[in-house]
Amino acid sequence: MAFDQTATPRLFEERTPDLIGNRTFGFWLYMLSDVIIYAALFAAFSVLHTHYAGGPTSQQVVEPLHGFIDSVLLFSSVWLLGLGMRSMAVGERAMLIAFMGLAAIVALGFVGFESYDFAHALGKGESPQRSGYLSIYFVLLGLHALHIFVGILWMLLMMVQVAFKGLTEPVVSRLLNLKIFWMFQSVIWVCVFVFVYLLGAVG
Amino acid sequence: MSQTENTLDHVEVQLGSVAAYTVGYVLSILLSGLAFGLVYTHALPRPVMFGALCGIAFALILLQMFLFLGLNLNPGHRWKTAATVFTLPILILMIVLTIWMFYTLQLRVMPH
Incomplete structure (x- = not known):
């Protein structure tokens, strides 16, 4: 194969700034640091999960069926948002907004169901102050529920932005970060499901 | 309008497919249902149950990392995968060493 003198060496190639690539990579690193926060909480959970201090045990607190229903709701929401992202990739704005709306509604069901469980536990006197186990239970599940709640607000915001601004480069990069x-x-x-709900029920 | 078309051609936008998300969704429901069923019916003795649940959790995490988050080694996504792989030792050190530390602490300081 002959040497192609017109080809520029890759090192000197002029690069256009890649907004979407940079933003999604930066957000990916941010999410990895978020995972490290969860890892710290799971490390605390691994120590505290048997520290009942005479209070209710994990078998009395967690309801594996509720954990499974939460799983189905959350996975459904993720699937719906995934379908929305495919609609975005082919430029279908209306479908993207519809799928995001459905994903937000299903996720709202998840947060509602978890809040009901929290309220029920608090009503029985199973508050975070009761024992080490209940402290880490509420912090871990509460932080996850807070993330889901923030995600729902983010979806509502993106529905408005897609409707009014269209699929511009900044809007698309925000949608990808949301995904x-x-x-x-x-x-x-x-x-959370396997270690808090299921292993908690096994005891 | 051409800007929108260029934007939607980006490798990050084109990541994932309806098939990948749907397969990931169905398998996630099936595996978490299997884990729930094992616990609900008390199908296994406790140590075996622990191993089975950890195995299912590991399978679910891998499945979602590949089918939902789309981890792969294509040039456009290589650095995301590399950052994720280099985060794993930190996660393992944090969790496993904490368990080990508190386990041996219990053995050394608590009266038997």
Whole structure:
């Protein structure tokens, strides 16, 4: 093969700033640091999960069926947002808004169901102050529920932006970050479901 | 309008597919349902149950990392995968060393 003198060496190639690539990579690193916060909480959970201090045990606190219903709701929301992202990739704004709306509604069901569980536990006197186990239970699940709540607000905001601004480069990069955020919450939920709900029920 | 078309051609926008999300969704529901079923029916003795649940959690995490988050080694996504892989030792050190530290602390300071 002959040497192509017109080809510029890659090192000197002029690069256009890649807004979407830079923003999604930066947000990806941010989400990895978020995962490290969760890892610290799971490390605390691994120590505190048997520290009942005479209070209710994990078998009395967690309801594995509720954990499974929460899983189905959250995975459904992630799937719906994924379908919305595919609509975005082909430029279907209306479908993107519709799928995001559905994903937000399903996620609202998740937060509502978890809040009901929290209120029920608090009503029985199972407050975070009661024992080390209940402290880490409320902090871990509460932080995850807070993330989901923030994600719902983010979806509502993006629905407005897609409707009024269209699929411009900044809007698309925010949508991609929202997707990364949402799918990381799904991975974290797997750990919450298996280690807090299921192993908690096994005891 | 051409700007929008260029934007939507970006490798990050084109990441993922309806098939990947749907397969990931169905498998996630099935595996978490399996884990729930094992616990609900008390199908396994406690140590085996612990191993089975950890295995299912590991499978679910890998499945979602590949099918939902779209981890791969294509040039456009390589650095995300590299950053994720380099985060794993930190996660393992944090969790495993904490468990080990408190376990041996219990053995050394608590009266038997």
